[in-house]
Amino acid sequence: MSNYKTILYEKQRHGVLITLNRPNALNAMNQDLLGEVDHALAEAETDPEIRAVVLTGAGGTFSVGEDISGDEPATAWPYGIPQGSSLVYEYNRFRDADRRDILGRQLYRWEYPKPIIGAVSGWCLGAASWLALTCHVTIAADDAVFGQPQVRHGANTDFIWVALAGFKNALRYSLTGDHVDAKEALRMGLVNQVVPKDKLLEECFAFVERVAHVPPETVKINLAIATSGMEMMGLRKAWTLNAELAAMAQLSKRQEFNKHLEDAKKKGGVEAFLEARDKPFQPEPFGPKAKKRK
Amino acid sequence: MSDYKEILYQKQRRGVLITLNRPEALNAITRSMLKEFHQALDEAEADPEIRVIVLTGAGRGFCSGFDQRTTSGRRRDMQWPQGMPTDMSTADLLNYWRKDDARLLHIFELTKPVIGAVRGWAMGGGCWLALFTHITIAADDAVFAQPEVRHGSNTTFMWTLLAGFKNAIRYGITGDHIDAGEALRIGLVNKVVPVDQLLEECFSIVERIAHVPPETVKINLAISTMGLNMMGLRDALALDFEMSVAAHMMLREEFRRPLDEARFNQGTKAYLQLRDGPFQPEPFGPRSKKQRGLE
DSSP: OOOOSSEEEEEETTEEEEEEOOGGGTTOBOHHHHHHHHHHHHHHHTOTTOOEEEEEEGGGOOBOOBOOOSOOOOEETTTTEETTOOHHHHHHHHHHHIIIIIIHHHHHHHTOSSOEEEEEOSEEETHHHHHHHTSSEEEEETTOEEEOGGGGGTOOOOHHHHHHHOHHHHHHHHTTOOOEEHHHHHHHTSOSEEEOGGGHHHHHHHHHHHHHTSOHHHHHHHHHHHHHHHIIIIIHHHHHHHHHHHHHHHHOOOHHHHHHHHHHHHHHHHHHHHHHHHGGGOSOTTSHHHHHHO | OOOOSSEEEEEETTEEEEEEOOGGGTTOBOHHHHHHHHHHHHHHHHOTTOOEEEEEESTTOSBOOBOTTTSSOOOTTEETTTTEETTOOHHHHHHHHHOOOSOHHHHHTOSSOEEEEEOSEEETHHHHHHHHSSEEEEETTOEEEOGGGGSSOOOOHHHHHHHOHHHHHHHHTTOOOEEHHHHHHHTSOSEEEOGGGHHHHHHHHHHHHHTSOHHHHHHHHHHHHHHHIIIIIHHHHHHHHHHHHHHHHOOOHHHHHHHHHHHHHHOHHHHHHHHHGGGOSOTTSHHHHHHTTOO
C-alpha cells in the first residue's frame, strides 16, 4: 500500500474508503490530492479484494472544490490575463490542463471498472461537486450542500450537472452558483439517497456488501452498459466541448466583474474574496442558513 | 425583390444566380455582403419560381475570403505579448469572435439545392462558402485554399467531411493551394469544366432538377444533409465553431507580429508576400502547374 499524504486509504468490508484528507482546508483539492486520488483508484482497481470504492471527505465535509488559496499573478487590465503573459500561452495552458487533469481524470473515474460511491456530507462545491456527481452512485448526508460558486468569478459549470439534473434544473443553479441542499439534490437527481449524517458511511458500505454478492464480471459489464452507453449517447462529445468552453470561461475575465474580487483577495485573502463574491447572493435559497430561518 | 448592393440576384432558367459582386476586391466577404447573401437565400427559398440557387463570384475569381480590412479585427494597435488588441479584454474578444455572421449551416440546411460555380480563387471563407453548397462545379482555373491558417486562423471540419481525414489535414495545416484537378480528386467538387462553360453547366443541372417535384427534391436533400447532421456533423461543427474562436484569439508574437507590422507599414501586398513567400512555389498553384510542365 502506498504512503499517501493528502488522502486516507482504508480497506474494509469488501471495499476501500478513500478520504480526501485536508480538513484544515475543508479538503480543498490541489494537484497533490488529485494525483493521490488517481493513484489510490489505480491501486484499488488491481486489488481483487476490493469490489467497490467509497469516496468521502474528512471532518464532516466532502470538499470545497479547487484550492484557490495562494498567490496568483496579478491581472493586466483590461486584458483580463496575467501580466506579462499572452493569450495564446494562457489558452494552451488551460486547454491542456483541462483535457489532462479535469476531463482526463473525470473520464478515468467514469470508465472505472468497479463502482465508485460518493459519500457526501457538508460542503460539496465547485470541482468537488463534479467529483461527487461523476461517482457511479452518490449518497448524501442530510447536511450536504452542493454548489458551483466559481461561476460567479469567471469559471464554468460541467455538463455532468445537465446529464443528471436535466436542462432546466442544471441551468437554474449553474448560471447563478446558488446552493442546493440535500433534499433539492435528491429531487433533481443529483444523488441517489439522503441519509442522516451519522449513518452515511454505514449506508455506503452496506451497499458495497450488496455489490460484493454479485460476480465482479457482471458488475463490470453492468457499469459499462450505463457509462459507455451514456458516452455513446453523446456525453463524451458534450464533455469534449465542455473542455473548450472551460478554457474560454476562465480566460474571459471582465474588469468590472473581476477586478474588485482580485483586489479584495490581495488585501484580505480568500475570506475577503469570498465575501466580495458571494455577498450579493445571500441569503442562498437552499443554503443551510436559509433553512434555519424557515 | 430586394435592393442588393454587394451581390447580384438574377432569376433565370428556373433558378436564380446569386453573384458575390465586389470584383475590385476579388469579392472579399464583408459583414454587409453576408447579410445580403443570407437575405437572398431566404428570398430564393420563398419564391416558388426558383427551384435551385447558383452561387458564383463576379469577375475573375469566386471569392478571396473574409475582407481583411473590415472583418478581421486585425488592428495596428495589437498589444504584445498579450496578443490582443489594445484596451480589449478577453471577454470582449470572445464576444467579438463568436458572432457567427457566416452561418454556413444556413446554406447547408436550405430546403432548395445550392450549386456553387467556382472560377479562379476560392480562398479562406470563400472556399468554405463553396464547400457548404450542395453541388460544386469548378472551372478549370479554380484554386481552393485556406491561406488564413498561416496567420492564426482555422480550417473547417467540412474539409474533413468532403476530402477525408488525410487530404483535409494535408491542406488544412499548411494552407497550400489546390487546383481544380486536385479538388476533384479529393472530393471538394463534383466536376471540372472549361471556364466559359461554367454557368451553362450549372444551369443545365438546375433545369434537370426542375423536372423533379419540389417536395421530392426537398426530401432527398434532407436525407443527405440531416443524415450527416445525425451522423455527427452538427456535433463536429459545434466544436469547430469554438475552435474557430480559439484560433483567432491565440496569436503568438513571433509568428504574428512581423505580419501585422508588414501589413501596416508596407501594405497588404507586403503582408501577403511575408506570409506566403516561404510556401512558394505552391504545390498545386497555377504557376507551379506551368513549372510541372502541365501546361
